[in-house]
Amino acid sequence: xxxxxxxxxxxxxxxxxxxxxxxxxxxxxxxxxxxxxxxxxxxxxxxxxxxxxxxxxxxxxxxxxxxxxxxxxxxxxxxxxxxxxxxxxxxxxxxxxxxxxxxxxxxxxxxxxxxxxxxxxxxxxxxxxxxxxxxxxxxxxxxxxxxxxxxxxxxxxxxxxxxxxxxxxxxxxxxxxxxxxxxxxxxxxxxxxxxxxxxxxxxxxxxxxxxxxxxxxxxxxxxxxxxxxxxxxxxxxxxxxxxxxxxxxxxxxxxxxxxxxxxxxxxxxxxxxxxxxxxxxxxxxxxxxxxxxxxxxxxxxxxxxxxxxxxxxxxxxxxxxxxxxxxxxxxxxxxxxxxxxxxxxxxxxxxxxxxxxxxxxxxxxxxxxxxxxxxxxxxxxxxxxxxxxxxxxxxxxxxxxxxxxxxxxxxxxxxxxxxxxxxxxxxxxxxxxxxxxxxxxxxxxxxxxxxxxxxxxxxxxxxxxxxxxxxxxxxxxxxxxxxxxxxxxxxxxxxxxxxxxxxxxxxxxxxxxxxxxxxxxxxxxxxxxxxxxxxxxxxxxxxxxxxxxxxxxxxxxxxxxxxxxxxxxxx
Numbered sequence: 001x002x003x004x005x006x007x008x009x010x011x012x013x014x015x016x017x018x019x020x021x022x023x024x025x026x027x028x029x030x031x032x033x034x035x036x037x038x039x040x041x042x043x044x045x046x047x048x049x050x051x052x053x054x055x056x057x058x059x060x061x062x063x064x065x066x067x068x069x070x071x072x073x074x075x076x077x078x079x080x081x082x083x084x085x086x087x088x089x090x091x092x093x094x095x096x097x098x099x100x101x102x103x104x105x106x107x108x109x110x111x112x113x114x115x116x117x118x119x120x121x122x123x124x125x126x127x128x129x130x131x132x133x134x135x136x137x138x139x140x141x142x143x144x145x146x147x148x149x150x151x152x153x154x155x156x157x158x159x160x161x162x163x164x165x166x167x168x169x170x171x172x173x174x175x176x177x178x179x180x181x182x183x184x185x186x187x188x189x190x191x192x193x194x195x196x197x198x199x200x201x202x203x204x205x206x207x208x209x210x211x212x213x214x215x216x217x218x219x220x221x222x223x224x225x226x227x228x229x230x231x232x233x234x235x236x237x238x239x240x241x242x243x244x245x246x247x248x249x250x251x252x253x254x255x256x257x258x259x260x261x262x263x264x265x266x267x268x269x270x271x272x273x274x275x276x277x278x279x280x281x282x283x284x285x286x287x288x289x290x291x292x293x294x295x296x297x298x299x300x301x302x303x304x305x306x307x308x309x310x311x312x313x314x315x316x317x318x319x320x321x322x323x324x325x326x327x328x329x330x331x332x333x334x335x336x337x338x339x340x341x342x343x344x345x346x347x348x349x350x351x352x353x354x355x356x357x358x359x360x361x362x363x364x365x366x367x368x369x370x371x372x373x374x375x376x377x378x379x380x381x382x383x384x385x386x387x388x389x390x391x392x393x394x395x396x397x398x399x400x401x402x403x404x405x406x407x408x409x410x411x412x413x414x415x416x417x418x419x420x421x422x423x424x425x426x427x428x429x430x431x432x433x434x435x436x437x438x439x440x441x442x443x444x445x446x447x448x449x450x451x452x453x454x455x456x457x458x459x460x461x462x463x464x465x466x467x468x469x470x471x472x473x474x475x476x477x478x479x480x481x482x483x484x485x486x487x488x489x490x491x492x493x494x495x496x497x498x499x500x501x502x503x504x505x506x507x508x509x510x511x512x513x514x515x516x517x518x519x520x521x522x523x524x525x526x527x528x529x530x531x532x533x534x535x536x537x538x539x540x541x542x543x544x545x546x547x548x549x550x551x552x553x554x555x556x557x558x559x560x561x562x563x564x565x566x567x568x569x570x571x
Contacts, residue, residue, distance in 0.1 A: 276536025
């Protein structure tokens with residue numbers, strides 16, 4: 001636990017009270033401060049960032065000017081067409097249109113007034129192939145950030161999951177992987193890898209991990225650094241108890257810091273940004289499909305406090321309109337060195353590569369393995385021929401696949417798989433039949449599946465599920481693969497390896513209903529008054545769909561800006 005010596009005393013009154021220092025809460029507090037409001041920011045844990053700190057940090061911002069300046073072409077009109085085909089009509093309060101109209105303005109606002117700076121992703125396809133989908137220009141990421149700028153505050157940035165770092169603490173982005181794995185292939189790769197290693201070794205003389213921050217860690221650090229520049233304090237170990245409701249509106253909140261409770265009056269409103277349903281078992285049972293996944297990548301401190309407090313006020317949480325209630329990824333289970341269980345998210349680095357299939361207990365494929373992480377889990381939940389969903393499932397490959405591409409938490413270049421077998425992370429057997437028996441998979445079903453898949457792989461066309469048939473598939477496949485399809489290769493040379501995966505959420509879409517300004521609504525669709533929700537506490541504008549990279553963070557920063565602007569207008 002980090003000492004709380006840098007936390008300021010809680011005030012009795014403020015303009016805007018923000019509960020939760022994840023990306024949505026940080027963005028709202030920062031925008032409100034820039035707009036001249038007195039802001040009080042409370043965080044239940046001792047670090048900022050929440051789930052966003054462990055994410056890829058991508059924002060889905062249609063028609064953004066950052067990508068335009070780099071030569072990529074996208075438009076809000078095309079994104080509107082895409083979402084209309086994917087979701088259908090906008091909600092009655094026009095939140096989706098508000099997002100489309102304001103997302104660019106929000107990004108420009110942060111770039112102009114704060115240290116929250118972005119750069120284009122370039123080619124990063126949307127996840128589905130409806131009219132209006134973009135192949136490039138729609139996604140942006142935070143610029144890398146030097147954590148040393150934060151001084152002692154660097155310890156306040158929640159670290160990524162350990163498996164997303166190398167050498168015990170060095171962050172790497174997607175662009176760093178190839179130079180690190182193939183560092184002797186060219187002078188440029190060697191120079192890039194050497195710079196990373198030298199910087200990291202220098203960092204470890206003074207810091208518990210590397211200070212070159214990328215992805216979600218960079219976004220969170222930039223938000224936090226900007227708040228520190230504006231002298232906006234974060235009040236640590238301060239959790240929401242309940243919202244104060246007087247004369248028909250929320251007037252403030254009672255929070256608990258240690259064993260002491262404080263009531264803070266909020267002149268312009270309270271912003272609930274506690275991360276959604278998170279690990280709240282009761283709400284997961286109500287909002288998520290059966291069998292309910294209890295694996296979650298939500299931050300450990302996220303236990304649904306905000307949603308509980310809002311519902312107590314009469315806020316409306318409509319899980320049906322947000323089906324399946326969460327944004328999904330397949331995860332594999334591993335035992336960490338400290339004895340804790342970790343869940344590794346299979347986002348994009350292994351599933352699309354040639355020579356991998358996913359099968360259920362019947363030995364049957366059930367999804368295009370190269371589709372998005374969200375759609376992969378949607379496939380897991382679809383009933384199969386026996387009426388059962390594919391939960392859990394296995395990723396199946398040859399051992400040489402793991403050496404070339406990695407598999408889950410196993411990094412590319414790994415040749416000795418026996419330690420991973422001994423740790424129980426993967427299964428490895430010399431034959432397909434032996435692997436099937438070890439995994440509890442029907443051997444005959446698996447052999448039949450592999451026979452058809454291998455015929456398709458040699459021909460270059462996946463006749464069953466279409467792996468390699470979309471821009472997203474190809475983007476995450478192997479462009480250097482010699483076969484006709486960058487996502488297909490036969491699986492026929494042992495030893496064979498299987499890794500078990502389960503569904504887990506990276507955030508929940510079911511949250512409090514709001515209007516276009518983030519004001520929380522009751523069951524009649526009327527603003528409660530004086531209370532806002534942002535991030536996963538706010539019902540997703542995507543209504544349970546996952547259009548592309550940055551589906552959660554794009555709206556979080558946009559509505560954080562809209563809420564701050566609305567509160568400032570009330571002043």
